[in-house]
Amino acid sequence: MTATPTTTTHGARSRLPIRLVILFAGIATILMVWFYRDTLHAWVLVRGTLANDAPTLELFEDYLRRSPEPEMAILDAWNTGKIVHRQFAIRQLSAGDVNGKSLSLELEGMLLSGALDPDMNVRESALQGLRRHRHSALPALVAAQLRDPDPELRMLGLDHLKHAPLELGVTQIAPLLDDPDLRVTARAIKLLEQWSGQDFDIKLADAVEVTDPDTGLKGLRPEGVAKVRAASTRAQDWLSRRRSDFTPVRLEPPPLALASMQPVPASDFVLPTLDGRKVRLSDFRGQAVLINFWTTWCTACLAEIPALIELQKRHGEKLAILGVSLDYAPDSHGHIGGRGAGLSDRADDGHEDHAGHDHEDHDAPSLKEIRAKVSRTAKKLGINFTVLMDESNEVGGRFNGGELPTTVLVDPQGNVRRRFVGARALPVFEAMLAEIAQPQLSSAVSHP
Numbered sequence: 455m456t457a458t459p460t461t462t463t464h465g466a467r468s469r470l471p472i473r474l475v476i477l478f479a480g481i482a483t484i485l486m487v488w489f490y491r492d493t494l495h496a497w498v499l500v501r502g503t504l505a506n507d508a509p510t511l512e513l514f515e516d517y518l519r520r521s522p523e524p525e526m527a528i529l530d531a532w533n534t535g536k537i538v539h540r541q542f543a544i545r546q547l548s549a550g551d552v553n554g555k556s557l558s559l560e561l562e563g564m565l566l567s568g569a570l571d572p573d574m575n576v577r578e579s580a581l582q583g584l585r586r587h588r589h590s591a592l593p594a595l596v597a598a599q600l601r602d603p604d605p606e607l608r609m610l611g612l613d614h615l616k617h618a619p620l621e622l623g624v625t626q627i628a629p630l631l632d633d634p635d636l637r638v639t640a641r642a643i644k645l646l647e648q649w650s651g652q653d654f655d656i657k658l659a660d661a662v663e664v665t666d667p668d669t670g671l672k673g674l675r676p677e678g679v680a681k682v683r684a685a686s687t688r689a690q691d692w693l694s695r696r697r698s699d700f701t702p703v704r705l706e707p708p709p710l711a712l713a714s715m716q717p718v719p720a721s722d723f724v725l726p727t728l729d730g731r732k733v734r735l736s737d738f739r740g741q742a743v744l745i746n747f748w749t750t751w752c753t754a755c756l757a758e759i760p761a762l763i764e765l766q767k768r769h770g771e772k773l774a775i776l777g778v779s780l781d782y783a784p785d786s787h788g789h790i791g792g793r794g795a796g797l798s799d800r801a802d803d804g805h806e807d808h809a810g811h812d813h814e815d816h817d818a819p820s821l822k823e824i825r826a827k828v829s830r831t832a833k834k835l836g837i838n839f840t841v842l843m844d845e846s847n848e849v850g851g852r853f854n855g856g857e858l859p860t861t862v863l864v865d866p867q868g869n870v871r872r873r874f875v876g877a878r879a880l881p882v883f884e885a886m887l888a889e890i891a892q893p894q895l896s897s898a899v900s901h902p
Contacts, residue, residue: 508851548583563714603885656685670757747855775839783847
C-alpha cells in the first residue's frame with residue numbers, strides 16, 4: 455500500500471499565513487484609503503484638472519477649493535499653457551486677492567504679463583485685476599493696447615483710459631483721432647471731450663455698427679461715417695492748436711511684465727476633412743496657421759469667410775487656414791446643427807437642409823447630414839482653405855471655441871500668438887500676420 459503524501463497538508467499550512475498577510479494588507483489598504491479619502495480625492499482632482507484639456511468652470515472651482523495652497527494652484531493652472539486653464543486662473547486672480555493676501559511676485563508677474571497675453575479674454579481679465587489692485591503699471595499696459603493692431607483691443611484700452619488725467623490721456627489718444635476703425639476714433643473723441651470740456655459734435659451712437667442684411671457684414675451707416683470724420687477733423691484741429699500744452703509720453707510695460715511672459719504652445723490635434731482625410735496641426739509647422747472656429751448657422755462667421763478666402767489667396771503656402779466646423783457640437787440649448795438657424799431650409803443645390811429646421815420626429819440631424827450641410831455651405835461660399843469637422847468638440851473645447859467665431863493664430867514655431875472672439879476685417883488679419891513674423895516678446899508691446 456502506497457503511503458499518502460503529506461506535502462499537500464503541509465503546503466496548505468504554509469500558505470495560510472500568506473493568505474492572512476494578504477488579507478490584513480487589503481484591510482489596511484482599505485482603512486488607509488478610508489481615512490485619507492479626502493486627501494486622495496483632492497490629489498486625483500488636482501492632477502485630473504491640470505491634465506484635462508477643457509475643464510468646466512465648476513471643476514476648476516472645486517480644484518481651487520480643495521487645493522491646500524490656492525496661490526500655487528492658480529500658478530500651476532496658469533503654467534500648464536492651456537487656453538482654458540489660463541482663462542480660469544487669470545479670472546480667479548483678477549477677482550480678488552488669494553486668501554486676502556497681497557500679490558506675491560509670481561502672481562504679480564502673472565497679472566502683468568496677462569495684460570500682454572495672446573488671448574484677448576486673458577487681457578481683459580488682467581486689466582480688470584490691475585485696476586482692482588490699483589497697480590502703477592496699469593497706464594503703461596493700457597497704452598500697449600492702444601498700439602495694438604486689433605481694433606477691439608484698442609477699444610479695450612480706451613475703456614480703461616477714461617480714468618487717466620488730461621495730460622496723460624491726450625498724448626495717448628492723439629494717434630487714434632484718425633484711426634482706421636471709426637469706432638475707435640469716435641471713442642477717442644468722446645474721451646477728449648470728457649477731458650477737455652470741448653464739444654466736437656459727436657455721439658457714440660454715430661459709430662454703432664449695423665449688419666447689412668444682404669452681405670451679413672457689419673459697418674457704420676453712411677451718415678455715421680460722415681459725422682465721425684467731421685468730428686475727427688474738429689478734434690485734430692483743436693489738439694494741433696494746443697500741442698505745446700501736452701508733452702508726449704511714451705509708456706512702456708514694466709520689466710516684470712516682459713520677464714513673466716511665456717510662450718503658449720498650441721497643443722496638437724487631428725481632425726477629419728469633409729472627405730474623411732486626417733489633418734494634424736503639427737503638419738503645418740514652419741507655416742503660420744489661422745484656426746477659425748465657425749458654424750453654418752453663425753451669421754458673423756459667414757460674413758467673415760470672404761476675408762479669410764482673400765487672406766488665403768494673398769498668402770498662399772505661407773499661411774494655412776483651418777476652418778474648424780462646430781456644427782455637430784451641441785449649442786447652449788443642446789441643439790445640433792443650429793436647428794432653425796441655417797443658411798436656408800433648402801440649399802442652392804436642391805438638397806434639403808435637415809439641420810435648418812425641426813424634423814417631424816424631432817430627431818437631431820445625423821453626422822452625415824451635418825457634413826453634407828457644411829460641404830454645401832463651403833461650396834456655396836467658395837471656401838479655398840481646409841475645412842475640418844470637430845465632431846466631438848474636442849478641439850473647440852480645448853481652444854474654448856464655443857463663442858463664435860473664435861480665431862486662433864499660431865506662429866511657424868507652433869505657439870499661439872492671437873486668440874480672439876468675433877469677426878475681423880482683412881486689414882486686421884494682415885496686420886496680425888505681419889506681427890507674428892516678428893519675435894514674440896517685441897511684437898507684444900511694439901506696434902506701428
